[in-house]
Amino acid sequence: MSKPATVLYDAPGPRAKRIYNVVSVAVAALMVGAGYLVYTALDDKGQLTSEKWSPFVESTSWTTYLLPGIRGTLIAAAVSILLALILGAILGIGRLSDHRPIRWIAGFIVELFRAIPVLILMIFSYQLFAAYNVFQSAYLALAAVIVSLTLYNGAVIAEIVRSGINSLPKGQSEAAMALGMRKGQIMATILLPQAVTAMLPAIISQMVVALKDSALGYLIGYVEVVRSGQQIGAYYGNYLPSLIVVAIIMIIINSTLTVVATRVEKRLRAGKRTGAAAKNVPDLSEVSVPGMDITDKP
Numbered sequence: 001m002s003k004p005a006t007v008l009y010d011a012p013g014p015r016a017k018r019i020y021n022v023v024s025v026a027v028a029a030l031m032v033g034a035g036y037l038v039y040t041a042l043d044d045k046g047q048l049t050s051e052k053w054s055p056f057v058e059s060t061s062w063t064t065y066l067l068p069g070i071r072g073t074l075i076a077a078a079v080s081i082l083l084a085l086i087l088g089a090i091l092g093i094g095r096l097s098d099h100r101p102i103r104w105i106a107g108f109i110v111e112l113f114r115a116i117p118v119l120i121l122m123i124f125s126y127q128l129f130a131a132y133n134v135f136q137s138a139y140l141a142l143a144a145v146i147v148s149l150t151l152y153n154g155a156v157i158a159e160i161v162r163s164g165i166n167s168l169p170k171g172q173s174e175a176a177m178a179l180g181m182r183k184g185q186i187m188a189t190i191l192l193p194q195a196v197t198a199m200l201p202a203i204i205s206q207m208v209v210a211l212k213d214s215a216l217g218y219l220i221g222y223v224e225v226v227r228s229g230q231q232i233g234a235y236y237g238n239y240l241p242s243l244i245v246v247a248i249i250m251i252i253i254n255s256t257l258t259v260v261a262t263r264v265e266k267r268l269r270a271g272k273r274t275g276a277a278a279k280n281v282p283d284l285s286e287v288s289v290p291g292m293d294i295t296d297k298p
Contacts, residue, residue: 052236052238066228069225070225070228072142072222072223087158092162142222160202225250
């Protein structure tokens with residue numbers, strides 16, 4: 001008796017199972033072999049010795065290199081994410097404006113900065129700020145990183161905002177307009193509060209992208225965690241351990257950001273559900289049932 005088909009695909013037969021097992025064993029053997037070759041190559045270069053990892057247990061390596069780099073990464077990411085959220089909300093609402101010039105201007109800005117790579121934006125901003133002395137030399141790299149991340153991620157968030165608002169039922173806007181509400185009131189009190197919850201997963205992903213893209217600042221001399229790792233590798237001659245430590249630090253930072261943002265999203269969703277449930281509970285204080293009047297009367 002043959003096995004029943006699954007929901008997504010037919011259950012494999014005995015021959016298919018044997019083929020899958022052989023392929024799985026072959027892939028596992030290739031991975032083990034590749035890992036062994038990498039291990040032997042690194043071991044021959046002396047990259048796996050304890051001496052290469054010893055700098056990371058010294059406080060000077062952290063206070064001189066890693067901690068300033070982590071601080072630079074967090075500052076650039078936090079400021080650019082905040083500004084990108086503001087810029088994205090403005091551009092996203094602008095693309096939904098009833099006025100054609102506003103829609104065109106917002107659309108041009110969004111499409112322009114979505115199409116330009118972040119690294120080119122950083123280099124261009126750095127050269128522009130340096131040529132016209134917009135910022136002090138000590139803050140040129142930081143300003144270029146923040147401006148570039150803000151423009152790029154703000155343009156992406158604008159599309160998230162626009163799609164999130166457009167995904168809401170049109171009947172809500174039509175009902176609000178029938179009640180005499182202006183479009184600004186409809187956007188602020190009805191559409192945006194609902195769209196924010198729907199947009200949060202995409203916004204969280206874009207925040208993580210902004211945090212990772214801040215590492216590109218090392219190409220224009222900005223002191224962040226990747227540049228700090230390269231400096232440690234150049235000083236101690238342990239590039240591989242330095243890059244592994246930097247990767248672990250970035251994973252921890254990104255995971256922390258994701259966890260915090262996910263908890264905020266759950267709180268917002270739970271708050272909306274609680275508020276909606278409270279609105280649906282009827283007020284029984286004014287209900288009068290014949291024959292069941294239990295109020296005290298004089």
